[in-house]
Amino acid sequence: MSIKIEECVICDNALTEYDETAKRFLDLPEDINVKRCRQCGLRWLYPMMSVEEYSELYKLSYFDEIPQDYEKVVVQRLRHYRERIKKILKYFNNRKIRLLDVGAATGEFVNEARKTGIDATGIEPSLKACQRAKERYGIDLIQGDFLVLDINERFDVIHMHHVFEHFLEPGKCLERVRDLLNDNGLFVLEVPNQFDNIYMDLRILKRKPFSVYSIHHPYFYNPNAITTLLIRYGFEVENLKTWKSYLKGKSRRIPGSEYFFHYIVLFLADLLLKRGLFIEVYATKNGRRKK
Numbered sequence: 627m628s629i630k631i632e633e634c635v636i637c638d639n640a641l642t643e644y645d646e647t648a649k650r651f652l653d654l655p656e657d658i659n660v661k662r663c664r665q666c667g668l669r670w671l672y673p674m675m676s677v678e679e680y681s682e683l684y685k686l687s688y689f690d691e692i693p694q695d696y697e698k699v700v701v702q703r704l705r706h707y708r709e710r711i712k713k714i715l716k717y718f719n720n721r722k723i724r725l726l727d728v729g730a731a732t733g734e735f736v737n738e739a740r741k742t743g744i745d746a747t748g749i750e751p752s753l754k755a756c757q758r759a760k761e762r763y764g765i766d767l768i769q770g771d772f773l774v775l776d777i778n779e780r781f782d783v784i785h786m787h788h789v790f791e792h793f794l795e796p797g798k799c800l801e802r803v804r805d806l807l808n809d810n811g812l813f814v815l816e817v818p819n820q821f822d823n824i825y826m827d828l829r830i831l832k833r834k835p836f837s838v839y840s841i842h843h844p845y846f847y848n849p850n851a852i853t854t855l856l857i858r859y860g861f862e863v864e865n866l867k868t869w870k871s872y873l874k875g876k877s878r879r880i881p882g883s884e885y886f887f888h889y890i891v892l893f894l895a896d897l898l899l900k901r902g903l904f905i906e907v908y909a910t911k912n913g914r915r916k917k
């Protein structure tokens with residue numbers, strides 16, 4: 627934990643404060659804090675790991691021991707992925723498109739996209755996850771680091787599902803996305819709305835015991851921060867939602883179930899306040915980088 631970021635990387639200002647609630651929620655060790663920008667609301671770990679420390683952390687944990695509930699999470703995500711793929715196709719009027727999934731994990735999104743005729747490929751740093759994608763779907767993901775890999779082609783869509791919040795250098799990541807997108811390209815991403823959501827407001831979320839996963843996200847975005855950041859790097863935000871939409875199907879079928887309560891709370895929180903649990907953004911590559 628060696629890097630101390632004093633100024634907000636989005637607003638370049640030093641109007642920051644410690645967020646004790648976020649620190650308690652993540653159950654961080656004494657010497658790690660959460661800082662928050664008072665202008666855009668971006669939060670980050672303070673101090674933050676260096677690139678070297680971070681890659682060591684990944685070698686130690688993540689996909690080398692695929693979490694037990696991972697399969698359950700994947701099944702939940704499939705419905706969500708299918709809805710998203712439909713939206714992407716609609717955006718391009720169903721024409722043939724080339725898509726890159728960054729942080730492709732075990733290949734589910736690439737597989738679903740290919741089923742619809744999209745020319746999809748993925749990048750994934752974990753060798754274990756790549757092997758699993760091959761075994762399961764016959765997909766050859768590109769193994770490596772998105773920021774340094776040699777990629778000699780352009781894409782119509784770049785997709786990141788719960789990946790962007792893992793980048794230590796968000797600006798560098800967005801520059802890479804811009805470089806790899808075609809001129810009319812679309813950047814589709816989802817990140818957690820980890821602290822500025824209705825569940826935190828209502829104190830419904832349970833505090834997490836500290837684990838390595840507590841420090842896997844160096845940055846914590848909210849709708850305002852992610853929008854400001856994307857605009858700064860020349861993107862235009864077409865659509866932003868904070869609704870955990872894959873709960874929708876279940877709630878419709880079983881009104882009165884535990885899902886129904888969550889459905890209503892999240893629906894209203896997104897609609898009125900943009901305070902759902904996740905942030906899903908569709909942004910187009912447009913204009914020039916603003917400094």
Ligand SMILES: [Zn+2]
Pocket residue numbers: 634635636637638663664665666667668
């Ligand atoms: Zn800021």
